[in-house]
Amino acid sequence: MSGPGEMIADALREIAAEEGPPGPMAEATWRAGPMADAAWRAGRRRRLAALNASAVTAAAVVAAAVLVPLAAQGGPAHRQPPAPASQQGPAAPIRLRSPIQFRQVAAINPGACPAGSGGLRLPDSGAPGCIYLTRRGLTVTAVRSAVVIRTGPGQYALNLVLTRAQRGPWAALTRQVSGLRSPRDELAVIVDGRVIAYPAIDGAITGGSLLIDFATRAQVERVLWSLRIRCAHASGTGSVTLVHPGSCG
Amino acid sequence: MDERARRDFGEFAAARSAELLRLGYLLTGDHHAGEDLLQSALAKAAAHWERIHGAPEGYVRRIMYREQVSWWRRRARRLEIAVAEVPELPARDEVAGVEARLALRDALLALPPGKRVMLVLRYLEDLPEAQVADILGCSVGTVRSQTHKAIAQLRAALPSVGQASTEVSR
Numbered sequence: 001m002s003g004p005g006e007m008i009a010d011a012l013r014e015i016a017a018e019e020g021p022p023g024p025m026a027e028a029t030w031r032a033g034p035m036a037d038a039a040w041r042a043g044r045r046r047r048l049a050a051l052n053a054s055a056v057t058a059a060a061v062v063a064a065a066v067l068v069p070l071a072a073q074g075g076p077a078h079r080q081p082p083a084p085a086s087q088q089g090p091a092a093p094i095r096l097r098s099p100i101q102f103r104q105v106a107a108i109n110p111g112a113c114p115a116g117s118g119g120l121r122l123p124d125s126g127a128p129g130c131i132y133l134t135r136r137g138l139t140v141t142a143v144r145s146a147v148v149i150r151t152g153p154g155q156y157a158l159n160l161v162l163t164r165a166q167r168g169p170w171a172a173l174t175r176q177v178s179g180l181r182s183p184r185d186e187l188a189v190i191v192d193g194r195v196i197a198y199p200a201i202d203g204a205i206t207g208g209s210l211l212i213d214f215a216t217r218a219q220v221e222r223v224l225w226s227l228r229i230r231c232a233h234a235s236g237t238g239s240v241t242l243v244h245p246g247s248c249g
Numbered sequence: 250m251d252e253r254a255r256r257d258f259g260e261f262a263a264a265r266s267a268e269l270l271r272l273g274y275l276l277t278g279d280h281h282a283g284e285d286l287l288q289s290a291l292a293k294a295a296a297h298w299e300r301i302h303g304a305p306e307g308y309v310r311r312i313m314y315r316e317q318v319s320w321w322r323r324r325a326r327r328l329e330i331a332v333a334e335v336p337e338l339p340a341r342d343e344v345a346g347v348e349a350r351l352a353l354r355d356a357l358l359a360l361p362p363g364k365r366v367m368l369v370l371r372y373l374e375d376l377p378e379a380q381v382a383d384i385l386g387c388s389v390g391t392v393r394s395q396t397h398k399a400i401a402q403l404r405a406a407l408p409s410v411g412q413a414s415t416e417v418s419r
Binding site: 004005006007008009011012013014015016017018019032033035036037038039040 | 267271357358368372
């Protein structure tokens with residue numbers, strides 16, 4: 001290797017050594033367990049994402065979780081801290097570039113979807129699968145808020161708060177499908193013709209706030225890309241709130 | 250069988266995560282993003298664990314490199330500055346000083362991720378251009394030109410930082 005090459009290699013080695021806690025192995029080992037578990041689930045389990053139907057509010061979730069800027073790697077990301085939720089008032093709805101469809105699952109078959117079957121491919125997983133839907137569902141074109149939360153190493157959740165107008169139909173839909181025989185108790189979440197999750201619904205969700213879990217950053221990024229929520233405001237502490245595109249300047 | 254594969258996977262992750270996290274940090278320049286990159290690569294490795302059982306680390310590293318470059322390709326819409334000639338870095342003695350080393354570190358972290366991946370593969374992993382091209386799924390010409398541009402960018406960053414530190418010392 002030539003001179004500049006050695007110099008660069010040394011400098012790269014020094015940068016790599018910056019990663020890691022002062023106590024060399026302790027934290028890395030602590031992190032490895034949960035990371036491996038989550039990665040295994042993401043890679044192996046048929047069901048990648050689950051809808052958390054707990055009655056959380058967006059504000060409560062934001063307060064409890066560590067948030068990170070999804071735009072952080074993109075260079076000149078917006079760096080202004082977001083206004084606290086309490087100061088934002090009754091925000092105008094965020095119009096999504098692509099609607100989010102929630103559709104009741106009719107059946108899930110192993111293997112790829114036959115051509116012309118009308119089924120949709122299951123989200124990334126080890127084994128291919130094909131999901132069929134009923135006509136029952138709800139299409140969301142705007143939300144009150146959309147916040148991405150980093151819930152653990154490499155794990156993210158998208159918290160959506162539905163508009164007031166959507167809450168009634170959403171509660172009715174979740175009430176209708178809950179308790180049905182599996183997989184008819186599941187709602188597929190579809191963005192841009194792709195199923196991103198198909199959680200089972202345990203009961204009516206009346207609060208209008210839902211949390212969609214993703215096991216990898218790549219998954220949540222794909223969804224954000226599809227929704228084209230393109231403006232992220234990041235604070236100095238590493239939080240991000242996805243806000244109305246019109247207010248990004 | 251699945252339980253055994255899972256245990257095997259867990260042992261691999263426990264043994265190699267610290268090292269792989271360092272690679273993630275090096276490639277992304279950010280602790281969280283580095284973790285995320287590793288997490289994503291581990292998930293992909295888990296999906297094909299039985300097939301890659303023999304050499305999982307190489308497989309995971311390869312995914313990390315590819316993913317970082319494709320992430321960068323998807324998002325990078327930067328204006329590239331063309332350079333006419335192969336730039337030379339300052340001689341090794343000139344970067345012996347702490348300031349210069351810090352400047353080189355900062356310049357490396359300021360590189361677009363795709364270019365940094367090239368330098369990691371070419372100089373840290375010490376791989377020939379053809380193998381780098383194979384890992385990243387691009388042409389040898391792209392490896393050559395991106396490496397060239399990355400070095401040009403480092404070279405451009407180093408003198409200015411050197412001047413600044415001289416002014417401070419007066």
